[in-house]
Amino acid sequence: MLEILVDADGCPVKQEVYRVARRYGLKVTVVANSQMFIPDEDWLKLVVVSGRLDAADDWIAGYVTKNDIVVSGDIPLASRCLKKGARVVGLKGRVFTMDSIGDALATRDLMSQLRNSGMITGGPAPFEKRDRSRFLQSLDGIIQDIRNGK
Numbered sequence: 001m002l003e004i005l006v007d008a009d010g011c012p013v014k015q016e017v018y019r020v021a022r023r024y025g026l027k028v029t030v031v032a033n034s035q036m037f038i039p040d041e042d043w044l045k046l047v048v049v050s051g052r053l054d055a056a057d058d059w060i061a062g063y064v065t066k067n068d069i070v071v072s073g074d075i076p077l078a079s080r081c082l083k084k085g086a087r088v089v090g091l092k093g094r095v096f097t098m099d100s101i102g103d104a105l106a107t108r109d110l111m112s113q114l115r116n117s118g119m120i121t122g123g124p125a126p127f128e129k130r131d132r133s134r135f136l137q138s139l140d141g142i143i144q145d146i147r148n149g150k
Contacts, residue, residue: 001027002146004139005060005086007072008032008046012127013091013135017071018044020139029063031056067146069139087142092127093134095142 006017008030018039021028030038031047033056038046049055057077064070066085072078073091081088088096 002067002069002143003027003029003065004069004071005064006030007056007060007070007074007077008036009034009056011071011073011091013071013132014038016132016136017139020136020143024143026143031060069142069146071139087146089135089138089142091135092131093136093138095138 004017004021004026006014006028008014009032014030017028018041020026021043022041026043028044029047030036030044031049033049033051035048036046038044047059049059057072057074057080060070060072061077061080061084064081064084064086068081068086070078070081070086070088071091072081072088075096078088078090078096082096082098090096
C-alpha cells in the first residue's frame with residue numbers, strides 16, 4: 001500500500017500531508033528526533049528516532065520502498081530515497097526526480113561552500129502561503145501519477 005513518509009523535524013506542511021492522506025486513504029509515517037503531537041488516527045503513526053543528527057534520514061532511507069512518497073527538504077535524503085524507487089517532494093513543492101537530483105545536490109554543495117566562506121550570509125527564503133499551495137499541488141500530482149501507473 002502506498003505510504004507517505006514525512007521527515008518531520010521542522011516540516012511546515014505536516015497538516016497538509018494529513019489532509020491529503022485522509023482524502024486518498026493513505027498511510028502516513030511521521031519520523032522525528034523527538035516526541036511531537038500527531039492526530040490520533042489509525043492511518044497515522046509517529047516514529048521517534050535517537051537524537052543523532054541524521055537518525056530520521058537514515059530511518060526513512062532504510063524503510064522506504066518503491067512508490068512510497070517522501071516529504072523532506074533534505075536533498076541528500078531525497079537522493080537516497082529516489083535510488084530506492086520512491087517519489088520525493090520538497091517542503092515548497094519541488095518534485096525531485098533522478099534527472100533533477102544531481103543538479104539539486106550540486107547547488108546544495110555550492111551554497112554550503114559559499115556560506116562557509118562568508119560570501120553568502122542569508123538562509124533560504126521564508127516559507128509562504130504560495131509554497132504551501134505548490135506543495136499541495138505537487139503531492140496530489142504525485143499520488144495521481146502513482147495511481148495511474150506513471
